[in-house]
Amino acid sequence: MQLANYLFFTTQCEAALDFYAECGLGRVTTLKRHGDYGMPLASETMRGKIMHARFEGPGLLFFASDNDDAEPMRGSAHMLVMDDRATTDRLFAALAEGGEITTHLALQPWGSYYGKLTDRFGVQWMLDCLA
Incomplete structure (x- = not known):
């Protein structure tokens, strides 16, 4: 078993993951976008935004995505x-x-x-x- 956080953004997931890579934390190892693979879209504004990403670095693993109904981050670090x-x-x-x-x-x-x-x-x- 391993605990891994999942970060929810509204539309800034890709910019955030690029930033974390620039900081030297690691890199995106899996990336799927809203609208790829014939999956239905909740809204057209989400097309091309990140549906699911896996980010890994030495001793680090988390997941992230864009969701138009995401709530602001709070209560976790x-x-x-x-x-x-x-x-x-x-x-x-x-x-x-x-x-x-x-x-x-x-x-x-x-x-x-x-x-x-x-x-x-x-x-x-x-x-x-x-x-």
Whole structure:
């Protein structure tokens, strides 16, 4: 068994996945679009948007899609457990570009080098480094 998050966007899924790839998190390994394979469309505006994508990187797996009835992201965050501060700093800065930092990356009272942000697509990320 493995837990994997599923991110729902309204129309920005492809831009978000491209952004995560640019940040160095991994790459899309499966991609299906609304309207492909003769599947019916809920609305014409969804044609060509991402119906289902699998995104993978070292130690990372999540799924994502565009849904015209998607609700804003809330109540969940991707927590990345990191093994060195330089990589943590680089990734945190990349993900924060155009987003909002909730907790600045710093040594926290519980001993972790930790920070939290919401990226430009509304996805929350927590980076935690014990090194």
